Amino acid sequence: MIRSELVQKIADANPHLGLRDAERVVATILDSITERLAEGGRVELRGFGAFSTRSRAARTGRNPRTGEAVEVEAKRVPHFKPGKELRERLNMD
Known part of the structure; x- marks a missing residue:
């Protein structure tokens, strides 16, 4: 959707x-x-799930085109954890 x-x-x-x-x-x-x-907060929607952020540490990555090493900065990324009701509805038979 x-x-x-x-x-x-x-x-x-x-x-x-x-x-x-x-x-x-x-x-x-x-x-x-x-x-x-x-x-930096959290959003919880009862029965649906919770949105939060997770931290990713800095690391050395690779440029897929050249194979050259590239420094990737630390960052926060969104994370979603589905609620119990949503998981149950997805697995109904």
């Missing part, structure tokens, strides 16, 4: 919301998650 499909699904499920309102809802949610993660 892409962002526009999510906006359309929200607008269809909530007839009192227009397409622009649904887009604003999606944008607000995603911006809030992004801001919290940028601050």
